[in-house]
Amino acid sequence: MTPEERAQIDRMFEPRGLAVFGAVNSPGSFGQMNLMSQVRYGYRGRLYPVSPKGGELNGMKIYKSLEEIDGPVDLASISVPAAAVPDVLKACLARGVAGAQILTSGFAELDDEQGRSLQEEIIRISRQGLRIVGPNCFGLHSPKGGITLIPGSSFSRERGGVAFISQSGGVAADFGFEVMMAGLGISKIASFGNGVDLGAVELMEYLADDPDTEIIAAYLEGVRDGQRFIETVRRTTARKPVVIWKGGLTPLGGQAARSHTGSLGGEAQVWEGALSQAGAVMVQGLDEITDTLRGLAYLKRKGGRIALMGGGGAIGVFSCDLAYRYGLDMPIFSPETQAELQKSFPTPGNSVRNPLDTGTPILPLEKVRVLAEQVLTREPIDILVLILLIRPLEVEIRTFMEFAGLEPPPRGAYLESLLEVLAPLKKSSGKDMVMVFDNRAYRPEDAEAEGMVREMRNRYQSEGIPVFPSAERALRGIRNALRAWR
Amino acid sequence: MEIIEKAKKEGRKQLSESESKQVLAAYKIPVTKEIPVTTQEELVKAAEAIGFPMVLKGNSPDIAHKTEKGMIRVDIRNLDEAKKAFDEIMAAMAGAKGDVLVQEMVKGQRELVVGLTRDPQFGPCVMFGLGGIFTEILRDVSFRVAPLEKRDALEMMQEIKGHKIMDAVRGMDAVDLDAMAEVLISVGQIGLDHDEVKEIDINPLIIRGNMGIAVDALVVLND
Numbered sequence: 001m002t003p004e005e006r007a008q009i010d011r012m013f014e015p016r017g018l019a020v021f022g023a024v025n026s027p028g029s030f031g032q033m034n035l036m037s038q039v040r041y042g043y044r045g046r047l048y049p050v051s052p053k054g055g056e057l058n059g060m061k062i063y064k065s066l067e068e069i070d071g072p073v074d075l076a077s078i079s080v081p082a083a084a085v086p087d088v089l090k091a092c093l094a095r096g097v098a099g100a101q102i103l104t105s106g107f108a109e110l111d112d113e114q115g116r117s118l119q120e121e122i123i124r125i126s127r128q129g130l131r132i133v134g135p136n137c138f139g140l141h142s143p144k145g146g147i148t149l150i151p152g153s154s155f156s157r158e159r160g161g162v163a164f165i166s167q168s169g170g171v172a173a174d175f176g177f178e179v180m181m182a183g184l185g186i187s188k189i190a191s192f193g194n195g196v197d198l199g200a201v202e203l204m205e206y207l208a209d210d211p212d213t214e215i216i217a218a219y220l221e222g223v224r225d226g227q228r229f230i231e232t233v234r235r236t237t238a239r240k241p242v243v244i245w246k247g248g249l250t251p252l253g254g255q256a257a258r259s260h261t262g263s264l265g266g267e268a269q270v271w272e273g274a275l276s277q278a279g280a281v282m283v284q285g286l287d288e289i290t291d292t293l294r295g296l297a298y299l300k301r302k303g304g305r306i307a308l309m310g311g312g313g314a315i316g317v318f319s320c321d322l323a324y325r326y327g328l329d330m331p332i333f334s335p336e337t338q339a340e341l342q343k344s345f346p347t348p349g350n351s352v353r354n355p356l357d358t359g360t361p362i363l364p365l366e367k368v369r370v371l372a373e374q375v376l377t378r379e380p381i382d383i384l385v386l387i388l389l390i391r392p393l394e395v396e397i398r399t400f401m402e403f404a405g406l407e408p409p410p411r412g413a414y415l416e417s418l419l420e421v422l423a424p425l426k427k428s429s430g431k432d433m434v435m436v437f438d439n440r441a442y443r444p445e446d447a448e449a450e451g452m453v454r455e456m457r458n459r460y461q462s463e464g465i466p467v468f469p470s471a472e473r474a475l476r477g478i479r480n481a482l483r484a485w486r
Numbered sequence: 487m488e489i490i491e492k493a494k495k496e497g498r499k500q501l502s503e504s505e506s507k508q509v510l511a512a513y514k515i516p517v518t519k520e521i522p523v524t525t526q527e528e529l530v531k532a533a534e535a536i537g538f539p540m541v542l543k544g545n546s547p548d549i550a551h552k553t554e555k556g557m558i559r560v561d562i563r564n565l566d567e568a569k570k571a572f573d574e575i576m577a578a579m580a581g582a583k584g585d586v587l588v589q590e591m592v593k594g595q596r597e598l599v600v601g602l603t604r605d606p607q608f609g610p611c612v613m614f615g616l617g618g619i620f621t622e623i624l625r626d627v628s629f630r631v632a633p634l635e636k637r638d639a640l641e642m643m644q645e646i647k648g649h650k651i652m653d654a655v656r657g658m659d660a661v662d663l664d665a666m667a668e669v670l671i672s673v674g675q676i677g678l679d680h681d682e683v684k685e686i687d688i689n690p691l692i693i694r695g696n697m698g699i700a701v702d703a704l705v706v707l708n709d
Contacts, residue, residue, distance in 0.1 A: 226607035230631055270605050273629030276645070277638050 137193025160185010546584025610677025
């Protein structure tokens, strides 16, 4: 990637001026929704709606063409019909716009003559010096630049280190929400659709050197140049973790192969091998990609020796099963440690080997502190995983206190006090901590706890402790993060 | 490579077993000792050189699926058995162009598969896995994109479910992983050097001692 191209992409993500093309006067049009999404998201640069009819919209002047615009225009966001796109691009080129995102569909993805030739024309124009994202995409999102995707007007404005590139606009939007819900910060999102100019390879190369990006994730269905893609990923993973959700892993149908090898070389297996070779982690689905990012963002030691602690619901046995399934190392505590831990339990019988089964899910805070401290200071582990069952902690305890005629504690009181216990322990031990807030809100009234859980999760994460919704997801996230660091 | 050129000129879609092995041998991949024969006289001389027990195989570029067509005889202990087997195989070949391979019998319980395929997105890819009759049934294989580095070769061997087969199991030697890595790297190199090669199948690659020997091989050419 040349410095000029890089500078152009920089301008696209942080545009001083953003020109929006495409029926901006018509309520419900893509162009208008695009425009209003930037306003709602809080874009601070100059917004220029463009339509040959001119006029005004919600107090904004509608320009008849780029020529009427005075200030710099760094990004054009285009939703005009496919056949009209080339002319808009030519105008952008003449004006010195850095790049255009073409949201319109109806190009090579249709697999018909007109679509293909329109796409070729776009490529020809782009080669003259205009960067293109798309066509057939949702375009760019950048908290720093204040621009977002059409569905992204309620995305967070917080900046973070995770970047996402996606062949699918829908997945890009889902990702933005999912990651926001998970309390992870985004640096940049690019929904790049057909990727005629800036595709997976170019964007990955750009993000590899982007100082605001620490982790790169992607949703891909296919790449133009597989070899070049693997090379680019390989160079990137030397510096930043790369997580790839590869979609469309169906066996190659109809390929007449004479040999075993030919018939066994299905897309899934080859992609798995290729991504492994390049050092990327392969995931499937929003849950897994989010969990992997959580692991990567928060586990500073990058070590895989795990201690697990929790109470209730056969946690001990279950977490052993999970650790085995995910190939995780749960070293057995020394006899001395086990003896110490056992002192906290009046009646023997708890498993304190690792996992540490505390029996009851509602453990007094002081006991949690003592147990966690013993494990963290005595044992050569990297990560302490604590599993909390929210329903007993929040819902049942209130019911029991009502039975006893006592005032229930304020919502989230336990979790808040627990954080006050755990955060200093994490700092002093220098080890990683992972929480599981397993909140199964069975009754509608229990859903009240959900808001509190999310808030608490964000508090824990601001102290560097990631929070997962289940033990399975936590251990899988840890396993995937370890794979990336291998 | 001459063998490949010749086959292409003849309009052939694949190389015979012995031709395929010559391609492998050119890349230093261990192959079975074998001598092609077409007459009983040649058979006797070859048997003396190869020694018993040995294997006889029909060898023709026109015939795939030798097992089904009754063109393989293993564990031949003496000349009488050899002569009988020779006649039967010649009959089974029913006039197809080719000869009979007098082949050393490689003893080893561990059978692997090593292959090359051309992926539409990634180009030549090397495959490694559990071989023999279980290849298609277990499909326990891993892939890497050529060119392979040594690290890739070592990692792909660890990735299959049955990777412990490479260890010192049941009194057998641990497989020399460096040597096996070289085999995988070389197979990838064949694909990179020769665009005319579409697929390669080495199945089985039998472990004798701590080394893998290509006991059967198939090189498929591009149309």
